[in-house]
Amino acid sequence: MRVTRLLIEGFRGWEHLDVRPREHVLLAAVPRAGRTDLLAALARALDPNSSRGAALSDLHQKWVTDPAAEPGTDAAEPETDAAEDVQEAAPSRRLERVAAAQVEVTLTDFDADVQQLLDGVLEPLEPDGRASAASEAPADAALCVRLAYRLTYDEAAESLESVVYFPARSNPELGQYHRVPASTRRALPVVVLDTGLPLQLRAGMGLRRILDDRDAKAATAAFDMLALAVEEAVTQLSADTAITEAVDAVLAVGGAGTLIGDTPVTAEQVGFRAEDGSVAALLRTLRAALHLDNGGMLGLAQHGSTVSAVLAMAEAMLLATVPGAVVLADDFGDQLDASATEHLASLLRSRSGQVWLSTRRPEAARAFEPTEVVRLVRHGGVRSHHQFTKITDRKALSAMRQWHTQLLAALTAPVVAITEGPHDVAAIGMVDRRRPPAQLPLSAHGVRLVAAGTGGDGGTSQIPRIADLARQLGFRVLVLIDRDRDNQQTTDELTKIQASCDVVLRLPLGAAIERALVEGLPLPEVAAASAALTEYGIPDPMSGATDEWAVSNLCKVIHKQGLHEQFLEALYSDGKAQHPPLILNALAELARAADPAYDGPQVIDLALPSQPAAS
Structure with a gap:
């Protein structure tokens, strides 16, 4: 079984969401973009145990302007002309709650037993994942069923009311619902992955459920034997x-x-005796202990969080081995190391009919196809979702490799700043790290530095490709490029880059990243750092000189030998050197442009340290 459409209206932080997955779903998101809310919505419709957690906060709220209201005044008091002017300039805002939260899930690919249970509410399925509204459908059309969860609040009774029903046979506007029997929902192959403390024998926990599922009679006999042994x-x-x-x-x-x-x-x-005289009381106090390596028998907690997380995930996955199941897993991999995260995500994907997995870990996304990634973002407080479109163009297919090499590391960052190549990322990143604590790094502004290309294939011509990928997934895209010269070719390249990103920053005319490293610094400090490069088996590029020719030669050597980080390391070695002023300026402008409220020019031409900035 699999979900072909998830439609949410007014549930928690989602005012509206319409997701139509192609196969499996990897949910990644910037903070507060709604990963958990999305999975909770799915569970409300599909899992008969999830409705118990309904709360008033499940009904979406938003601020609305009420032009008829008179803010900031008491209706019993006379108003002054000044107060009236303020009210006219700033209408009242009030928090409004939706009348109902609605979650609709479309399912298909049932086994024979489930399909028989759904007889009478099945509908034809459109190729785009929706149930068909046509009165007549092709005889060979696939069948689907829609299940809807509806939550309302009765103000008079001060109570929440929820119902799960078949939309095909219901009319919510008239209060007519063809309810989904709890037995039908239990028959659906849906598993909500819950990873708690592993290897616990008390009732209701994962290991106990596994014991009972495998051989309940043998499990009871084992616990009876424990009771006798404890009593003796x-x-x-x-x-x-x-x-x-x-x-x-x-x-x-x-x-x-x-x-x-x-x-x-x-x-x-x-x-x-035990607290309540039962074996259950004893089992509540038992915790697993493991003999690993040469450490002897130690409690599970003493072996570190990764061991517990791996065992908890293994336990949950064993419970989730329902053939063809839709598996829901939130915050996957939070306590796992990188390799275990990727491996277990891959295993879960291969064993499920369809998996909906939310994660903060890029390693989990490596187990999924790029088109299976659904990225959730927030722009101006409004949530939205983004997916890669199906790619058929060969150039776009070539660019797609940068998803794994560049963009995947920025999976949960709201902003990417694209540079021409990896040396730019390394140099700008080092200056960013070395700045004083009072100057917030780019990461504090949600910015992740990435390179266009993976080596010699970088440059401005590659930037639109990775920028287009980033825009498809909802990133705010900034670009920092050189400005070696001004001609028709660079003008055309700039036009293409502008069309693919939000803001472009250009270094001053004639300046590449190598020049940006030294521009504005005292020449004796530059010369001292140049001399330190002899450690890498090359002659001193400046040879102690402090003229323009020596600086230009240093820039050429840094570029040719790829010694950007090594030069900066030498520059910072005595702890007294200044930060490259032009790079500091670029970092400040990147931070400013990363703000979603930025309303400045799309192209920012960075000035030389001694000149004012130009736009």
């Missing part, structure tokens, strides 16, 4: 001389043994 062991403990003497000593104080019973109480009448 506690009886022996209670009769031990050291225990009885200590208990008798307590009972002898002030005649306590005589005061509490009809006859004097001694240690013979005192025993020990």
Whole structure:
């Protein structure tokens, strides 16, 4: 079974969402963009146990302007002319809650038993994943069913009311619902992956459920044996001389043994048992211990979070082995290392009919096809979703490799800043890291530096390709490029870049990244850093000179030998060197342009350190 469409109206932070997955779904998002809300919406419609968590906050709220209201005043008090002017300039805003939250899920590819349960509510399926509204459908059309979850709030009764129904046989406007029986929902192959503390034997936990599923009778016999063994062991403990003497000593104080019973109480009448006298009480206190490496038998917590996370995920996946199931997993890989995250995500994808997996980890996305990634973003407080379109153009297919090499690392960042190549990223990134703590790094502004191309295939001609990919996935796209010369070719390239991004920053005319590293710095400091490059088996590019020719030669050597980071390391080695002023200027402008509220020019020409900035 698989979901072909998820339609959300007014549920939690989603005012509207219409997702039509192609196969599996990898949900990635910037913070507060709604990954968990989306999975919760799916669960409300498909999982009969999820509706118990309904809350008033599930009804979407938004600020609306009320021009008829008079803000900031008391209706019983007279108003001044000044107050009226303020009200006219700033109409009142109030928080409005939707009348109903609605989640509609379209399902297809059922097995025979499930399809029989759904007889009478099946509908033809359109190629785009929607249920067909046509009165007549082709005889060979695939069949689907729609399930809808509706939540409303009764203000008079101060209660939430929810219903799960078949839209094909219902009319919500008239309050007529053909409800989905709980037995039908339980029969749907839907698994919500819940990863808690692993290897717990108490009732309701993963390992206990696995035991009961595999052989409930054998599990009961094992726990009965434990109960007998514990009872025998506690009886022996209670009769031990050291225990009885200590208990008798307590009972002898002030005649306590005589005061509490009809006859004097001694240690013979005192025993020990679990808190409520059951094995369940004992099982609640048991925690797994493992003998790993040479550390001996240690509690699970002492082996680190990764061990617990791997076992918890394995436990959850074993419980999720329902043939053809739709599997929902939130925050996948948060406690896993990189390789385990990718491996388990791949395993989950291959074993499920369809998996909806949300994650903050780029490694999880490596287990999915690029077209299976659904990226959630927020622009101006409004949520939206983005996916790659199907690619048929050969140049676009070639560019797609940059999804894994460049964009994947920025999976949850709201902004990418694209440079011409990896040396630009390395140099700008080092200056960004070395700035004083008072100057926030690009990461604080949600910016991730990426390169166009992976090596010698970079440059301005490659930027529109990766920028187009980033725009498809909802990134805010900034670009930082050189400005070696002005001619028709560079003008045409700039036009293409502008069409693919939000803001373009250009270094000053005649300046490439190498020149940006030295521009505005005291020449003696530049020369000292140049001399340190001899450690890499090359002659000193400046040879102690401090003229323009020596600086130009240094830039050529840095470019040819790829020594951008090494030059900066030498520049910073004594701890007193200044930061490259032109790079600092570029970082400041990138931070400014990263703000969604930025309303400046699309092309920013960076000035030389001694000149004012031009736009």
